[in-house]
Amino acid sequence: MLLAKTGVPAASDLAKVIPSEERLKKGAVAIIECFQSIPCNPCQFACPRGAIKEFADINDIPKIDFDLCDGCGTCISKCPGLAIFVVDATYGAEEALVKIPYEFLPLPAKGDRVAGLNREGKEVCEAEVVRVQSAKGLDKTPIIWLSVPKDYMMEVRHIRLKGGAVS
Amino acid sequence: MKSLRKTELAVIGGGPAGLSSAITAMRQGAEVTLIDRDPVLGGQLIKQTHMFFGSKDQFASIRGIDIPSELIKALEEGPGKVKVELGTTVIGYYDDGVILMEKDNRATTLLPQRIIVATGAAEKMLPFPGNDLPGVYGAGAVQTLMNVYGIKPGKRVLMVGAGNIGLIVSYQLLQAGVEVVAIIEAAPHIGGYLVHASKVRRAGVPIYTSCSIKEAFGRESVEGAVICRLDENWQPLPGTEKTLELDVICLAVGLSPLTELLWQAGCKHKYVPELGGYVPVRNEKMQTSIPYIYVAGDAAGVEEASSAMIEGKLAGLFAAASLGYDHDLESLAATYRKELEELRSGEAGSKIRQGLAKLIGGVSVAS
Incomplete structure (x- = not known):
């Protein structure tokens, strides 16, 4: 395998x-x-x-x-x-919504444009942060809502913040 | 002459197995003394920032770091009282059953009627040129630096070993903002849970299987490493060497049971590679070849924290029963054994099952 x-x-x-x-x-x-x-x-x-x-x-x-x-x-x-x-x-005409778990700091903010990474950690597209869920009940596993081009909705599973932050 | 301090049950080690042993024995009615060399209870749990697997009964989906407080709460809730001795290292065992302890450079003694040894495991070392350079760490040390003391071990790390510890510590390094150059694994397959592997892969860390470290180099400390591919017989393939620049080499190449006290006490041991090397021979009650000494957790065979907690419950249950506190013994034992069987029943538990078959099959232990 x-x-x-x-x-x-x-x-x-x-x-x-x-x-x-x-x-x-x-x-x-x-x-x-x-x-x-x-x-x-x-x-x-x-x-x-x-x-x-x-x-x-x-x-x-x-x-x-x-x-x-x-x-x-x-x-x-x-x-x-x-x-x-x-x-x-069904999120938009061109974009799909992808929600991912994200346990890294700093957290992105709503409206940020970030690199959409695939399962190998390679950048495949740009994604826009639509919402950041980080309530206490999530127990330190925030959920990032991403708007990504539909072609990449089954590819993007992680993000890299722009401006040098680690993955 | 001062009279010898006594206790019904001494539990040595306050990690997941020892805490569970102490709670269970206390609930059964035994008078328990729990001894740990660290200043806080919890053992390795205090570094485990990831969510646990397993089922709800073993705190699945809860972070390891949040489990000690749950266990300590249960310890304090009673109904009985557990005497906790922290910062105290058990350094010796005498033939008459007395244990020798060191605290603040002073030696004290304790005479328990029963002992549960839950001392955990020690990391294995890997022989290669340069492995004595500063910058070569065990994964446990890296976790302690980062997750207990908030100190980064370095800037660029090579992780050696793709078992669960190697994968999890790599992820925690990324969370701390440290670059992980690669994870290398000598076996042809990733040994840890594949979901952990996928987490570090999508964060950009490559995993190379059939790959090993040939040497570390550097003047004062690690400046780099040479890695190479291995053939199907685990031999280095000439010409595949690759040099990586980095300042930390983190070894996550397995654990072996920490059982010096049991050796000293004269407990029988058996070499079972599936369980981490020499492991104490014990029966299904977690009782060693010396009837009043029990064992639980990684000291009884390297596995993981969820099963360590259940083994701890079993050891606590049977040690208490042997003291006469045998309330609900059969039904509780059946419940815990079923939980253990479930954890070990799948594909991921096959190595443990093989190891236990070698260990428990065919050795009679007085009960």
Whole structure:
């Protein structure tokens, strides 16, 4: 498995977790990029709508019912692996909304233009920060809402602030 | 002559395993003394700024640094009282069961009826030319500098080892604003959880598998390192050397159980590489070959904090039971064993399962 050599999920891994075009057209939805059986289950208790299916075993890989998920993003900061993202393909005509967990300081501010990084840490586009959630309940895992060109909504998973700050 | 201080149960080590042992034994009714060499309780938890995996029963989704206060609260809630001795190192064990402790350069003694050794693990070292240069650190030291004392270890780091510790400490270095030049791993695959690997990859850190450090160089301290690729027999591939400029080499190449006290006490040990090297032989009650000495956590075999906490509960439960405090013993033991089995049941737990089969299978221990 390529992922186990590089840490970067392959297209074949992602194909298993990315919702259908049809579902994406209906609005925001969570994507769980967790591909390895590990003993971890907080996500199944995180969803207020019960969209993350109950595990039979703590080592199960999480599964989302995309019909129940409304992309609220409550699960993002509960995942110890920071592997959950939300994508809203209906956000704008040209732009999609991507919500990512971001545990670095300084935090970006609303309106900042930042570098959108892919899963290898390479800059693929510019993104605009739409909102920064950093309430106490998120327990130091702030959530950054990014407006990105639609072509990159399945690519951008991290950001780099402009002006020299580290990743 | 001063009379010898006594306690029913001495728990040595106040990390996740020791704290859980002390709480469980206290709740069962035992009189407990908890001893730790550090000035605060929590062991390695006090450096773990990441959220824990596992299930709710083992504080999943809570940051490691926030777990000690939860455990200390349980310790203080009672119903019993636990005597806590901080800044106190247990330095010896006598044949008559007396333990020798050092605090503020003074030696004291304690006679416990039962002992739980929860002393954790020590980092392994890697032999390579230049590994004695200042700037070569163990990952635990880097974590202590950054997360306990707020000190950056340097500017540019090479992380050696892509197990969970190497991946997590790399991420914490990035959070501290330190550049991680690369993570190298001698094995052909990343050993840690892949979600941790993905976190550092998308932040721009490359991970090279089948890759090792050949040497470190520098005049006064580390100025660089030569890395090279390994073939399928883990031998360096000539001509693949690459020189990196950096000032820190961080070693995260595994842990081995810290069991000097158990060796001194004469407990049987067995070499089980899957559990980190020499591990004390023990039964399913966490009882060693010396019936009144129990063991829990990494000292019983290197694993991780969630399982250490459950092992601690089991050791505390059975040590208390052997003192006569056996309230609900069977049902509590069954609950904890089930939690442990669940944690170890998946693909990620296969190495631990193999190690435990070697350790526990076929050795009889008096009960």
